[in-house]
Amino acid sequence: MPHNPTSLNIAVFASGAGSNFHSILNYFKDHCNVRVVTLVSNNSKCGAVQIAIDNGISFFHYSKYAFSGKCSNIALKLIEYLKHKDVSMIVLAGYMKLLEPEVIRNYSNRIVNVHPALLPAFGGKGMYGDIVQKAVIDSGVKISGVTVHLVNENYDEGQIIFQKxxxxxxxxxxxxxxxxxxxxxxKYYPKVIEQIALGNIHKIDDRIFLKNKIE
Known part of the structure; x- marks a missing residue:
C-alpha cells in the first residue's frame, strides 16, 4: 500500500519472542492511518528482531553495547532516531527495560504498555511474564486479565486505558x-493502540476512557 503522508508512525519496543509485535504488525499492515515504522530492542538476538527483518521493518539496537565509546547518553541517540523516523507514538510489547526520563518526557502521554494482569495488582519492578502468573495463582484470586496503560517513570503506574x-x-x-x-x-492490544493513535479517547480528571467499545 502506498505511504499516506498524513499517517501516524508507531515505534514498537520489544525484548523477547515478539508475538505481540507480530500481531501488531499484522493488524496495521494495510492500515490507512497508522504505520509501524520501526522496532526498538535492547536484545539484538531476540525473536522480535527476526520478525522485523522478515517484514522489512527497520531495527534500532538500543543498548549501551551498541554505542560503546561512541555516545555518553544513548537515550538522546534514541530520541534522535525516533524523530528521524517521524515517530508519534511508542508501543511497548514485552520490552524488558525501564525507559529513561528523557524518552518519557519527549513522548509524554504517547507511550503505552500492555501488562499481563489487572493493574494495580501484580505490577511493579520485576513483575513480568511467568512471574506475574505465578503470583496470580499463589494469591488465590478468581479473576485476572490484561491491562493497557500509559507509561510514566515508574513501573506499571501509568494511567489505565483498557482492561479485559x-x-x-x-x-x-x-x-x-x-x-x-x-x-x-x-486480539485487543492492536485495537486499543489504534483507538489511542486516532485520538478516540476521553480524558476525565486523571482517568482515560476509550470512546469506542472494543469487541
Whole structure:
C-alpha cells in the first residue's frame, strides 16, 4: 500500500519472542492511518528482531553495547532516531527495560504498555511474564486479565486505558494463564493502540476512557 503522508508512525519496543509485535504488525499492515515504522530492542538476538527483518521493518539496537565509546547518553541517540523516523507514538510489547526520563518526557502521554494482569495488582519492578502468573495463582484470586496503560517513570503506574478480564479456574497453571493472557493481548492490544493513535479517547480528571467499545 502506498505511504499516506498524513499517517501516524508507531515505534514498537520489544525484548523477547515478539508475538505481540507480530500481531501488531499484522493488524496495521494495510492500515490507512497508522504505520509501524520501526522496532526498538535492547536484545539484538531476540525473536522480535527476526520478525522485523522478515517484514522489512527497520531495527534500532538500543543498548549501551551498541554505542560503546561512541555516545555518553544513548537515550538522546534514541530520541534522535525516533524523530528521524517521524515517530508519534511508542508501543511497548514485552520490552524488558525501564525507559529513561528523557524518552518519557519527549513522548509524554504517547507511550503505552500492555501488562499481563489487572493493574494495580501484580505490577511493579520485576513483575513480568511467568512471574506475574505465578503470583496470580499463589494469591488465590478468581479473576485476572490484561491491562493497557500509559507509561510514566515508574513501573506499571501509568494511567489505565483498557482492561479485559478472564476467570482463573482451579485447574489453571502458569502455562494456561499465560495462554489466556496472550490470546487477549493479541486480539485487543492492536485495537486499543489504534483507538489511542486516532485520538478516540476521553480524558476525565486523571482517568482515560476509550470512546469506542472494543469487541
Amino acid at each position: 478480564h478472564f476467570a482463573v479456574e482451579y485447574s489453571d497453571t502458569i502455562e494456561t494463564l499465560s495462554q489466556k493472557v496472550k490470546a487477549i493481548e493479541h
